[in-house]
Each structure stands twice: as structure tokens, then as C-alpha cells.
Amino acid sequence: MERKLIAIDLDGTTLNSQAKISPKTHAVLTRAREAGHIVSIVTGRPNRISANFYDDLKLTGPMINFNGSLGHVPHQQSPDEYQYTFSRDIAFDLLQHREELGIHMIAAEGKDLFLAVRDQPVEVGFFPTQLQSNQILNQKSLNNNPTSLTIAVDRPQQQGLLDYLRTNFDDEIDAAPWGGPNSVVELGVKGIQKATGVEFLAHHYHVDRQNIIAFGDEHNDSAMIDYAGWGVAMQNATAPIKSLANDITQLNNDQDGLATYLEDYLKLAE
Template sequence: MLPYEKLRRFIMYKLLATDLDETLLSSDGTISQPNKLAIQQAMACGTKIVLATGRSIHNVQRILSSLDLADKPNEFVISYNGGLISENKGTYLLKQQAIAFPLAQQIFQLGVAHHLLIHVFTLNHLYTYQMTLEEEAYLSDRTGMLPLTEASIDHLEQDPIIKISFQHLDRSFLESIEHALDNSLKEQLDINYSSNRYIEFNAKGVHKGNALKTLATQLHINPTDIIAVGDNMNDRTMIDYAGKGIAVANAVPELKELANYITQSTHNEHALSEVIHRFILNPVT
């Protein structure tokens, strides 16, 4: 028996949900060895590890493989900011929530009007409009990207759109777009920010918190038995839902205000390893 398997009967937290970019992943897009080892030890204790990300499900597979979670039954991923909950085995879809197509068209045209780089996420592809070299470099590890050569998504009407995002390096500019939205439009959307470069649009009620609640209910896990870790405002709902909501040291100030623990380490300093050692392997009461 592995040493940490002896802790199974004493484990305080049954599920750890972690964001990927700027949380679990280092700036180079990899998982550090300390983080990887800590995750393996947490799983040996019986803690379920759930990746909760704004990425598409296809752009999580490499990370799942590195954690030995790919194609595993009874292991799960929350992707598209909660727009999809899937089991890793065969990428079985538990729940998918798309944006109504007329609403998706409105959002897309809003981005076009502001001359923004736009990402349109469907289940199988990430469509990009006005792609830049800087963004291509930032997304160099992503797959399934297809360029939109015209300012239209009419051809995607039969392809459920799960998320749309606009990219801009000025967060205040992205916030100004949200503030200028008609209330009738806002009422149909969940709007979030991530990576200090994206404003993200999902259907109303679609966010990581609700997805985590849905999954936890299916697994019969109480919120008090859950840790959620993140860095940006698309993580706030799962931070609120979890019994232990944690912001990494590099998180935006608004998220730190909501968290009940802030790591001393950044995502480049193995923050998730700190979380696992403090609250799972060597819990401090």
C-alpha cells in the first residue's frame, strides 16, 4: 500500500476542482513535477481531481494524459466555463449547454463592430476571427482551431455554440464592452473574464459553479467536501460553491477577496502542490 493510501479513511476533501491556465499550469503551459506528484498523492488518498476550465474539451486531453486521467471511467472534466461536463472515458457527455444561435449571432457581431479578435467555441472546433500573430503564439499548444474568413457565423447554425470570447490585452476596454451591453442582452448571458485577456460569454446560468454543483450532486459529494482553486473571475462561482475556495497568489484582487485561502505560491511556483499538501496530505485544522 502506498503511504498516502492509508489516509483514505481520514480524507477531509473528496474532490478538488482546479482551473488550468494561470492556476495548475505554469506559464509555459506545462504541469510542474511538484504539482504532478501532489496530484498523484491526492488521488492515492481518494480525492477526485476535476479540471475546470474555459478551454474546449479537446484542449484538455494532453493535460489529462499527463496526469494519467485520460479515458478513465468515473473521472470528469468541466470545460467551456461550465458549458460542458464530460466523463473522461470516451469523452462521454453528461451535460452540454449552448448559447441560443440568434444570441450567439448578436455577440459575434458585437465583436465585429469593435474590431476584436473573436473565438467561437463549438463542441468540435474553435473558430477564430481576426487572429493575430501574438494570439497564435499564446495559443500555440491548442488544437482544432479554424479561421473564419468572413464576418459571419451563419454556417454554424446547426453546430451548437457553447462559448464565445473576445480577446484584448486591455482589461478595462473589455469591461467597457460589458458595461455598454443592453440589459436585455445581459439577462441572457453569463459573462466572465480570464487570463487578463478575454471576456467570455456563455448562456445564462452556465458557469463553473453550477457545473461543479451538478457534478457533485451526481457524485453525492457535499460542497463542504470540495476544494476549488482558481485565479480569475471565471472561477468565482466555483470558489463560492466549494467548502474551501482558494485563490492562487497570482489571482486577480477581486477573486482573492472572495477566497477563504490565498496561496503563498503562484502558478509558476507550484501553487496546487501547496494546496494539496496543506489541505489534503497534511491537513491543518
């Protein structure tokens, strides 16, 4: 079998609902690599909360973070590393209009950037419960353009925030609400998606598009599933992702759906 580039989303796909990699998933991804295939993480998560999974899987090549906006090799500077950023003025504007827009947290992030401000504790698992004094987001502290802004907003005001962003910054950023229980909107550079990262990986490894297999479950995976030669939706994926995919796993992310599918697809059975 030709060498495959296996692009894996983390949450809802490679990770179970406890946000862990199961022993079976770990074993199958390791066997895939031992068989000569490439395993690459392509996630919406920041690098600060995905490098642990990269290390756990003993990966060596680039990882894609922030839905395609950052491609890098963790723990080092790599020559072909890239990062897309947008103007920090957007963050300053939202800081000024926080109250009227119903925003109670903004986090500005990048490869080496994490700053946040919040009015009340926000139960969004990705953010520290206590901010250090050097992590407070304001006009003075944000010296660099961010790769991502994550905004927690009152649910009834979410649509108003999206309209405000569209009216004012539509040519610079894409704004996407998270799936799931949290009312969170994430901003990234206009037109940059997970497919941007997968294309970078394909060039990096000299793999043709038809030899890319991608796994995902949520709307931020759609461009990647569409781009890959073989796009696979998880059993627990949203309906639009399932309709876009070439195939759907029989099992969900709590039943080793990705591992079971890959074992069969790559003929890795022990």
C-alpha cells in the same frame, strides 16, 4: 480523512506561467488520487486545449470546460454528460456588426465545434494561427448553437461591446472580459458558472459540499471558490478572489503553490 473532491483551475493555478504541469504538481495530484481523493479539472478552457492535461494526469472522471457549460468524460460519450448552449443568432448578429463594434476575431465553440473568423492575426494563444477552410465562421457554417463565443475587440471599444451585449442579449448570456493582456470578451449561457460544474461533479461522485476543496486565481473562479466547502486562492490570485477564499496558498503557480498546499492539507508528505 474523508474523501475530498479537489476542483482545480488550470491557467494561473495548476499550470505554471509556461502553461505546464510541473513534476511536483503532477506527483502530488497523483498521490492525492492514490490516497482515495478525486481530482477534477474545472476550467474556462475549451476541451480541445485541456484534454492533454487530463490525459497527462491520468484522470478518469468528468472534466468541466467553458467555465461550467460543458461536463463530460474526454474521449467518450458519458451518460450524464451535459452541455449548455445559447442561440447562434447572437453570433450572426455580432458578425453583422463586427466593424462598428471594433471586433477583429470571433470564435464559436462547443464540445465538437470550433469555427472562427478574423480580420487580422490575433495573438491570443488559444487559437490556431492558421484556420482551415472548414473552420471559417459564417452564416452557413454555424449549424449548431455554440457553448461559448470568444471575441477579440479593440481595447478602447471593449466597454462599448459589453454595453451592446447587455442591451441586446442580457437575458440570454453572460459576457465576461478576460483578465490579462488580451482585450477579449467571452460569452456563455446566462447564470452558468464553474460552480455549476462543481455541483455536477459533487452529485456524480456523491461528495458533500463541505468535502470539496477548490483552487483558483481569477474572476471566473469566484463562484467555484464560494461554492466549495474550502475555497483556496493562489498567491498570484486577484484581490477579490483572495478576499472570497477560505485560505490563500503561500506560494504562487510558478512555485508549486497548489501542490505544496495540497500536500500539507491532505497530509500527503512522503
